[in-house]
Amino acid sequence: MAFLEIVDLEKSFGNVRVLKGINLEVEEGDFLVLVGPSGCGKSTLLNTIAGLEPISGGEIRINGRVVNDLAPAKRDIAMVFQSYALYPNMTVAGNIAFGMEMRGIPKAERDRKVAEVAKMLQIDHLLDRRPSRLSGGQRQRVAMGRALVRDPQVFLFDEPLSNLDAKLRVEMRTEIKRLHSSMGTTIVYVTHDQVEAMTLATKIAVLKDGVLQQFGTPDEVYNDPANIFVADFMGSPAMNLIPARVDAGAAEPMLVLDRGSEEPLRLPLNGAAPKLANAVGGDIFFGIRPEALTDPDSADRTASHVAHGECTIEVVEPTGSDTFAITRLGGKPVVARLRADARVRAGEPMRLAFNLDKTVFFDAKTEQRIA
Known part of the structure; x- marks a missing residue:
């Protein structure tokens, strides 16, 4: 009791x-x-x-x-x-x-x-x-x-x-x-x-x-x-919630993130693929915390699945202990948490590491967690 x-x-x-x-x-x-x-x-x-x-x-x-x-x-x-x-x-x-x-x-x-x-x-x-x-x-x-x-x-x-x-x-x-x-x-x-x-x-x-x-x-x-x-x-900065879609046309299901005039960013779904089978072709939200999106040298060495993608940095915010870099994915600003001495400049592309062990997915209509 x-x-x-x-x-x-x-x-x-x-x-x-x-x-x-x-x-x-x-x-x-x-x-x-x-x-x-x-x-x-x-x-x-x-x-x-x-x-x-x-x-x-x-x-x-x-x-x-x-x-x-x-x-x-x-x-x-x-x-x-x-x-x-x-x-x-x-x-x-x-x-x-x-x-x-x-x-x-x-x-x-x-x-x-x-x-x-x-x-x-x-x-x-x-x-x-x-x-x-x-x-x-x-x-x-x-x-x-x-x-x-x-x-x-x-x-x-x-x-x-x-x-x-x-x-x-x-x-x-x-x-x-x-x-x-x-x-x-x-x-x-x-x-x-x-x-x-x-x-x-x-x-x-x-x-x-x-x-x-x-x-x-x-x-x-x-x-x-x-x-x-x-x-x-919950979280400061808040979790990045990025509009995305699931593409099953490739050899394996992929998460597709729009990058405006550039080619879309494609990330593997790994273990989440079975739970997202019903979301193929539909709209979902891809959630990733800023600390799970970082420069490759700062990526979690214990993570099972880390994917990389090049993103154009729009804003750089040094805070002393960290540097926050803001890019744009799915038409929304996305925050990456980098080490304090990371070499990053606004307006330039940067290779970012996505810790896929720390990602979540939400239904775009119900806003409930699906994976």
Whole structure:
């Protein structure tokens, strides 16, 4: 039995269905990240788990207990909000201890827990300050500390890092991951940032328009996307999704990619050929991550199938650790990830290596994965 179970969950606001039959099973100690674009329903799903929003159908179970009709205080959860929600007239210590004080926990026990959590979060030197004298990262640590002293069954985080600058977000991501590793508590975490999701999660649920698109490990969601939406949403830069066709006229089936005025680029299908038998002559999308499309010297030496093709480079983007080169295939810009010192110039042809072990194919009409 899963520790947190979401079964056929429905949520409507009036006549608008916001969550549409969501099913998730989370094991104890998992770090589940709910990810998707704005308006996809991820925060609403988190709020239904917390009990802040009533559900319209289905069940929510925590540790085998149905909590549909339980008040938030009875669900044994703790929530960290995007807005921190600190009391401005209280010190850091007072903010962290407030919930325990309301539950009648003795002062000695409160003080012990506050000191323990403050040390863990490296804010023990700030206990006498008020929130107005704290940085954004320090305020977020206080909000986390207030949740941690609860020692709940499930932690819920609602985009806790979105108000922080980029450098501080990276630091706090590391802090949250370290805390999860040391405590092992079940966490459900909402973000629109797919890099954040990949970094933190043991499981990822990708939502779009209130529908669960895919649920799996970060590796499964990244390398084996269920559909075009997941392939495009997860990854930075995003997966290249190239219009293509399958040609069975040669000795072996070939993938054909248009190159404008030049001859089409033809790549072998290898192991994907049987799954694409029904796509011969039809339109498909060929998916390849930028790191699987690179200069020949950087190609994965362990790959079973690597094909090469000459492509005209339109734009070169050095980033320090890598160089991104943009070419055009199937009428769309395609990003290749090259080594930092790769010899590449805009307007010139370059031989690129396609790691065919890392490619996926989607039906052009349904946008679902076919191989």
